[in-house]
Amino acid sequence: MAFDGRSSGKACIIGAGCSGFTMAKRLKDYGIAYDCFEMSDNIGGNWYYRNPNGLSSCYQSLHIDTSKWRLAFEDYPVPEDWPDFPHHGQLLQYFHDYVDHFGLRETITFNTAVEKAKRRSDGDWDVTLSTGETRTYQWLFVANGHHWDARTPEYPGEFNGHQVHSHHYRDPFEPYDFRGKRVMVVGGGNSAMDISSELSQRPISEKLFISMRRGVWVLPKYMNGQPADKAVLPSWMPTKLGRKMARKAIKKRVGNMEDYGLPKPDHEPLDGHPSVSGEFLTRVGCGDITPKGAIEKLDGDGVVFKDGSREKIDAIVWATGYNVTFPFFDDDRLKPVENKFPLFKRMVKPGLDNLFFLGLAQPLPTLVNFAEQQSKLCAAKIAGEYEYPPEDEMKEIITEDEQFHLGHFYDAPRHTMQVDFNAYVKDLMKEIERGRKRAKATA
Numbered sequence: 215m216a217f218d219g220r221s222s223g224k225a226c227i228i229g230a231g232c233s234g235f236t237m238a239k240r241l242k243d244y245g246i247a248y249d250c251f252e253m254s255d256n257i258g259g260n261w262y263y264r265n266p267n268g269l270s271s272c273y274q275s276l277h278i279d280t281s282k283w284r285l286a287f288e289d290y291p292v293p294e295d296w297p298d299f300p301h302h303g304q305l306l307q308y309f310h311d312y313v314d315h316f317g318l319r320e321t322i323t324f325n326t327a328v329e330k331a332k333r334r335s336d337g338d339w340d341v342t343l344s345t346g347e348t349r350t351y352q353w354l355f356v357a358n359g360h361h362w363d364a365r366t367p368e369y370p371g372e373f374n375g376h377q378v379h380s381h382h383y384r385d386p387f388e389p390y391d392f393r394g395k396r397v398m399v400v401g402g403g404n405s406a407m408d409i410s411s412e413l414s415q416r417p418i419s420e421k422l423f424i425s426m427r428r429g430v431w432v433l434p435k436y437m438n439g440q441p442a443d444k445a446v447l448p449s450w451m452p453t454k455l456g457r458k459m460a461r462k463a464i465k466k467r468v469g470n471m472e473d474y475g476l477p478k479p480d481h482e483p484l485d486g487h488p489s490v491s492g493e494f495l496t497r498v499g500c501g502d503i504t505p506k507g508a509i510e511k512l513d514g515d516g517v518v519f520k521d522g523s524r525e526k527i528d529a530i531v532w533a534t535g536y537n538v539t540f541p542f543f544d545d546d547r548l549k550p551v552e553n554k555f556p557l558f559k560r561m562v563k564p565g566l567d568n569l570f571f572l573g574l575a576q577p578l579p580t581l582v583n584f585a586e587q588q589s590k591l592c593a594a595k596i597a598g599e600y601e602y603p604p605e606d607e608m609k610e611i612i613t614e615d616e617q618f619h620l621g622h623f624y625d626a627p628r629h630t631m632q633v634d635f636n637a638y639v640k641d642l643m644k645e646i647e648r649g650r651k652r653a654k655a656t657a
Contacts, residue, residue: 223338223351223352223353224247224248224249224351224352224353225241225246225247225248225249225351225352225353225354225355225596226248226249226250226251226328226331226339226341226349226351226353226354226355227241227248227249227250227251227355227357228251228328228331228354228355228356228357228358228542229250229251229252229253229259229356229357229358229359230250230251230252230254230257230258230259230322230324230357231257231258231259231260231261231357231359231573232258232259232261232309232573232581232582232583232585233259233357233359233572233573233581233584233585234250234252234259234355234357234572234585235250235257235309235312235313235318235322236287236583236585236586236589237355237357237572237585237588237589237592238250238318238321238322239312239316239318239589240586240589240590240592240593241589241593241596242316242317242318242321243593244593244596244597246593246596246597248321248353249321249323249349249351250318250321250322250323251322251323251326251327251328251343252322252323252324252325252326253267253325253326253327253328253344254266254267254269254324254325255324255325256324257309257310257313257319257322258270258306258309258310259359260272260359260361260362261302261305261306261309262306263302263303263306264384269359269362270362271361271362271380271381271405272302273380273383273384273385273408273409274384274385275385275408275412276301276302276408277299277300277301277302278299278300278302278305278580278582279299279404279435279490279491280299280443280579280580280582281298281299281435281441281442281443281444281579282296282297282298282299282300283298283441283443283444284441284443284444284579284580284635285305285580285582285583286583287312287583287586288583288586290311290312290315290316292308293308298435298441299435299441305582326343326344326345327343327344328341328342328343328344328542329342329343329344329542330342330542330544331354331542331543332544332545333545333566333569334350337352337568338350338351338352338568339351339352339353339354339568339569341354352568353568353569353570353596354568354569354570355570355572355592356540356569356570356571356572356574357572357573357585358540358542359573360536360538360539360573360574360631361381361536362381362536362539363536363537363538363539364379364380364381364382364532364534364536364537365534365535365536365537366379366532366534367400367532367534369509369510369511369512370510370511370512371511371512371513371514371518372512372514373512373513373514373517373527373530374514374515375515375527375528375529375530376390376395376528376529376530377529377530377532378390378529378530378531378532379531379532379533379534380401380405380406380409380531380532380533380534381536383405383409383531386412386413386418390529392413392418392419392529393417393418393419394419394420395419395420395528395529396419396420396421396423396525396526396527396528396529397413397419397421397422397423397527397528397529397530397531398422398423398424398425398506398517398525398527398529398530398531399413399422399423399424399425399530399531399533400424400425400426400509400530400531400532400533400534401424401425401426401532401533401534401535402424402426402427402428402429402430402489403430403487403489403533403535404489404490404491405533406424406426406489406533407432407489407490407491407493407494408491408494409531409533410422410424410494410497410503410531411491411493411494411497411503413531414497414502414503415502416502421504422502422503422504423503423504423505423506423525423527424503424504424505424506425506425507425508425509425517425519426476426477426505426506426507426508427507427508428477428479428480428508429471429472429476429477429478429479429480430471430479430486430488430489431464431468431471431479431483431484431486431488431489432468432471432476432488432489432490432491432494432495433464433468433483433488433489433490433491434467434468434490434491434492434495435490435491435492436492437463437467442490443579443580446636447459447460447636449636449640453618453634453637457484457622460483460484461482461483461484464483464484465483468495474495474498474499475498475499475505476498476505477505477507484622485622485623486623487576487578487623487632488578506519506523506525507519507520507521508520510522515527515528517530537550537553538550538553538555538574538630538631547563547566548563548569550630552630553630553631554630555571555574555630555631556612556613556616557571557574557612558602558608558611558612559588559591559611559615559641559642559645560574560575560588560615560631560633560638561574561588561591561592562602562608564605564608564609564612565605567595567602570588570592572585572588572589572592573585573588574631575631575632575633575638576631576632576633577632577633577634577635577638578632578633578634578635579635580635584635587638587639587642588642590642590643590646591642591645591646591649594646594649594650595649598653598657599650599653600646600649600650600652600653601649601652601653601656602649602652603648603649603652615641618637619632619633619634619637619638620632
């Protein structure tokens with residue numbers, strides 16, 4: 215479908231990870247002019263291992279926790295010979311193949327960061343680049359990711375050993391050699407599961423502890439011989455009923471976390487962001503990983519825990535999440551507070567109708583092709599085919615959506631942007647149709 219010119223001006227995309235380049239593809243399909251700026255020397259963002267911009271969280275052994283069945287782009291299938299859960303290198307190659315197949319690479323400006331984006335009095339955006347140049351755009355897309363600004367908690371005392379956030383962890387040997395060391399991983403998310411499973415292998419650490427402030431449900435990658443995320447509930451089934459059935463299946467398949475020696479979760483399965491691992495529970499059951507509770511204080515060459523116990527520790531890996539940050543904005547309206555940043559359809563701040571946030575969510579099961587779906591609304595808006603509801607109604611919808619997607623989660627910084635992928639996309643398609651009708655009514 216060609217862009218009909220009803221909205222003049224050019225778009226700017228910040229970032230060329232999977233959210234940025236799928237948005238670029240949609241704009242190109244519509245014939246909408248855009249510039250895409252990537253601060254690194256190539257595409258891939260978080261999935262670019264050893265990304266020279268220092269913002270990738272990939273470690274050498276990382277495999278994505280989403281199966282290939284759920285992460286493929288709509289118009290570009292994944293390779294048939296892929297394993298169920300591809301390695302990060304395979305995923306990055308898939309991204310490169312996609313970008314080259316659709317002729318997007320020549321539309322991306324590499325080694326160029328957006329240092330400042332400021333909204334003008336006429337509503338357009340002045341975008342200042344690392345080259346010193348400032349350009350003006352009518353539409354601005356933010357696709358800078360939200361897994362790069364590492365968050366490390368503060369505790370009383372000091373620790374004299376090695377410390378690293380999981381964001382900077384690469385392998386068990388360099389730049390720090392974990393072999394023969396007493397190691398503690400802090401956190402209960404996917405990175406904590408993966409890294410503790412890797413470092414707990416007997417040829418590596420002498421002893422591996424994992425510290426979790428609260429119990430979490432650790433879900434397997436496979437259920438009934440199939441990738442767990444391959445099972446999709448019927449579209450007619452209410453979300454709450456589907457969640458109830460899934461909880462029952464999880465409990466039957468996995469059992470109680472405390473039976474593995476882990477802390478008992480204070481919530482039901484799927485009432486927190488699930489941690490997925492095919493190895494962690496086995497490592498705990500084998501005694502390779504020793505669970506510990508919350509930290510009381512750091513204590514020189516060791517750590518004291520809330521239960522009064524103390525362990526001698528040589529190295530700590532903080533797998534404690536990320537801050538949501540947009541360093542190029544000065545506007546206080548565009549600064550998340552404690553990672554809370556409510557948006558219309560997780561994309562738009564009411565009153566700023568020419569600014570879109572892409573991939574700014576924690577969707578289950580995957581973020582890889584999430585912005586590909588969001589781009590449908592964005593491009594339709596620019597092309598004049600879609601119109602937002604009134605601002606007051608947008609705010610009401612935000613509140614309703616937040617309750618739907620977040621209401622069953624316990625309160626934590628990691629649960630501020632959760633969405634169910636299937637429910638979100640289904641609702642998004644309905645909203646696009648409603649917006650098309652509004653656009654026609656006002657034409």
